[in-house]
Amino acid sequence: MEGLIVSFTHSNYCIKPTGTEKFVRNLSKILKENNYNHLNFFSFYTDSTIVGVNYNDKFCGIYEYDKIIDIILFYARENNYRIKMLHFQHILNHKTSVLKQVVKKLKVPVCFVLHDYYLICNQLKLIDSNNEFCGVTRPSEEKCKCCAYRNEGINHFESMQSFLKDINSYIYRIIAPSNYVAEKVKLIFPEFRNRIVVRPHLILTGEQEYKEEKSKIKLAYVGAQMKEKGYDDWKVLVETIRENCPDAYELYYFGTGKQEIENVTNIYVSISEQGDNAMINNLRKYGIECAFVWPNWAETYSYVYYELALCGVFIISNDVSGNIYSEITKNKNGLVFQKRKEAVEWLLNIEDVQKRITEYKLNGAYRPQISNVNTDLSDFLSSVDILQTVRMDNKPKTKVLKSIMYRVKYRKFHL
Template sequence: MRNKLLGEIVNNKYVIAISFANYLESKSGMPKVMMAHQQLYNNHGISYVSLFSVKKTFFSDRYMLFCKFGLIVDGEFKGIYQMSQLIHLFKKWEIRGYSLIDIHIHHLMYMNINLIEDLLMSSNDVPVKVYLHDYYNACTGYTLLKNNLDYCGGRGFSEQVCSGCRFYKQSNVIEPQIQALLRRNLGRITFISPSQTTKNIFLNFHPEFGERIIVLPHQIYFDHYDGNAEQLASNQTVRIGFLGMPRRHKGWETWSRLVSNCSGDGYQFIVFNSSNDSYANMSKVKVGFSGSNLNAMTDALRKSQIHVALLWSIWPETYSYTCFEAFSANAFIITNKNSGNIADVVRANNNGIVLENEKQLLDLFQDRDGLLDRINNFRKTEVGGPKQLYENDEIVRLSLRFSKKSTIKDSHRLVDYPLLWILNYLYNRKSLVNK
């Protein structure tokens, strides 16, 4: 493990990305961003070094027994290490001529904040980007669903507004730690919001960060896709898609009720996700992104000629990949007013409908002819969604624009700990079993 830790990297510049997820294995939005970033930075001759938390907590994550970090360098998993070992590694890299140009904090969930502070203090001249993938930097109820039920309104954190929520006590403990970390390093922090909605909601909680935040979408798109735009016949089965894993905050309960009420009424309900699961009264298309195909969902939707995408997120999405994937397949998007970035995209592009509540959704599907008219009118007037989605490399330009030769401060000795040997053994064994 020691020799592997002290190995060299390919490029003479590198960025560090911090999160709770191994982006080589996870299939949600944040890991997709990180996988895209690895490719973008590597294409610009910059190495991408990911640190993801490996931890053990008790009592609903209120107490942390330990927090170590998995190390991924340019898409290759290297092992699990102490933060002190990693700082020592980065110092060794500096001595060998490698320069740390940026630190990305993608998420602080499941982290020992003191260890992140150690890393930032060891490299206190390096710019820091804090990503807003959800609202964890404002509330531990990161979807802003009060008691995990309904959207709280995102008006800010206070006893008056939040005391009746299950996340209030936990947020009162964790959020001050996060805010202290951010304020101590505020002079070099840029908050990266992937959408205007996310920026607005985050600033409801922390208006003091208003001068430090920018909007930077994860993707940019070009040209128009002209496929899947034919008029639907009155007797044609309407293909409705649910995109992603069956999660309540993604609208799965509403989707399930819709299927129960309307199955067999001229609709085919299709689930698109990476699982091996099957679902009653629904068809299934297995699809998951990879480093070689980040646009796998778009390809699957186009191939399936999906007519409607139900994107019924009940929380304010920060950046919905599935929204842009459905848009790129010329699917008519149905969503609700609380879906954040999804509702904004639909309103801006007239590529669907934004409803008030579930009753309106069920009424819409009960009137099949009316829904067909909406779909056909959309197909008649729409110029077409994006033909191609590209990952936005503006983040790389930001890293390079403010980069300078960094200085790593390190007083640690490189020590191998028995717990680390155990964790590495168990983690590698799990990876082999899951292959």
């Protein structure tokens, strides 16, 4: 009898190109390769009364949100599946009241995956109303006194605490992608510290050899054109280089963003359209040597960091970048600065930049060659499973018009 995994996400992982969705796509593939079926419910930011459904990576339609239990039971009984586990990948815009009902009705183990800090604050990147990263600690009157989101954040944290307490006996694992996140979250939720585990998304091995390059330094910004990812800081850096040393660098942008900057070559990269190795392939194709990675929040993992490492790219970042900061410090494959001004000034010192890049490429201790998706499922499966005995006479009906409109909107993804 085959097993069924039920997951909850805040977006359709089949069409969105960002890190959380990439992780869910990879995990879904591994589950299917191990003879597990995957039923996914994704929420909508604009309408909390509906939910999208994917089954084994195929879009099935849009349903009434309150029909989630009926949909799960229908798939389980129709296919004679045993329900193995509930995966809460991201519960943004989901109704915790309904999720609690689902857990208690099905009585199967639950795991949470920490892709950001939504279990702590509704400002899921912990950026306050002053546009400052406020640190990975629990919201409180003292901590949040200067933040306009104070009441929302405190109420959200209390709501998450209540939700976790209500389903405590069913929580099997809380999965962190890095030691940085695990240690922070253990301090905030000490009652779960024995169930918080570290499971990196990727396994990197081998050692790549590189040759010294005698040309302009190829410097890139990689990822979303968003302020919190450092794109505004990148624009300042580009302008400074243009004014001070325009002939020293070749500047590139890699991602799906449409904004163009003078003297910067845009390379369109979308892993959802071009495959999981799209970024690595393009970084290697264009010979990128140095990257400016400047998020103004603590990244929980950052696929970008590891993609750059696989290409021998020397990484420039800041000391609030979370796992990026932690990994650069440990692996010595870049430099970390406190302020953007310091990073910009260093990048204007062309001789030292070239020296550092060359030293790393020729002698760096961390120059991984091969990346494999982590296929270990032990934290995503437990020995408990449930054969549902409640028979559903009819499959819940889709919201036909909404489903059709959604398929049309995203037809390029072959929904």
